Amino acid sequence: MRLIDTHCHLNLIENKEDIIKSFEENNVNFVIEVGIDIENSFKSLELADNHKNIYCAVGIHPNESKKLSNKDFDTINILAKNEKVVAIGEIGLDYYREYTTKNEQYYSFVNQFNLAKENKLPVILHIRDAYDDAFNLILNEGVNEDLGVVHCFSSDWKTAKKFLDLGFYIGIDGPITFKNNYKLVEVVKNTPVEYILPETDSPFLTPVPFRGKKNNPIYTKYIITKIAEIKNINPEELSEIFIENAKKLFRRIKI
Numbered sequence: 001m002r003l004i005d006t007h008c009h010l011n012l013i014e015n016k017e018d019i020i021k022s023f024e025e026n027n028v029n030f031v032i033e034v035g036i037d038i039e040n041s042f043k044s045l046e047l048a049d050n051h052k053n054i055y056c057a058v059g060i061h062p063n064e065s066k067k068l069s070n071k072d073f074d075t076i077n078i079l080a081k082n083e084k085v086v087a088i089g090e091i092g093l094d095y096y097r098e099y100t101t102k103n104e105q106y107y108s109f110v111n112q113f114n115l116a117k118e119n120k121l122p123v124i125l126h127i128r129d130a131y132d133d134a135f136n137l138i139l140n141e142g143v144n145e146d147l148g149v150v151h152c153f154s155s156d157w158k159t160a161k162k163f164l165d166l167g168f169y170i171g172i173d174g175p176i177t178f179k180n181n182y183k184l185v186e187v188v189k190n191t192p193v194e195y196i197l198p199e200t201d202s203p204f205l206t207p208v209p210f211r212g213k214k215n216n217p218i219y220t221k222y223i224i225t226k227i228a229e230i231k232n233i234n235p236e237e238l239s240e241i242f243i244e245n246a247k248k249l250f251r252r253i254k255i
């Protein structure tokens, strides 16, 4: 099975070079390293520049959106011009953790959402306990033509459908392999395979059977296999569909 991981944080893993070296033997076609703040976005781009099969997104996570200024958005804007940058992200709203105020998160999200439009790039959305507000913000600002993915989707089918109706993709992570995750299984059942992207969010959210250990992009295999089981599709066939989905959304992927 050819694997991809459309959302990982290799820079948060100590032995990342060992993991990257093992991509080839594990059939990892490409991965997207996602930025969480300015410094980490620079590192994401550096990692992507050094490895043919690594692309990146640059952006500031809602939890890192404290005391931002125009200068920060200008920096993201400059980084976004690089051809290995395939998206702006991860950006969004996170009411689960209150490291930042709602106002700080809004300011950060709106600025970067519009910056994605300016650069004709899709967005990688991080939304936690804030789906209605994020959805309304997107409607208010006007849906970007290049769309994006709702990363690590964790709400219900009704909410998923609202984003799908706008054209957004749904990112599915390790929690789909967890026991009794009926809500997410229903989302996967109802979402067309052409709108699903497999992602690990490594080093977090490790899927079964490695739950409790550190996650890495190779484990998308377990996520794809689980989705295939739910959709009653051959996993090899499904992983090829997912590769096409990723290339369609993240147009700068050239592999």
Ligand SMILES: [Zn+2]
Binding pocket: 007, 009, 034, 090, 201
């Ligand atoms: Zn992430």
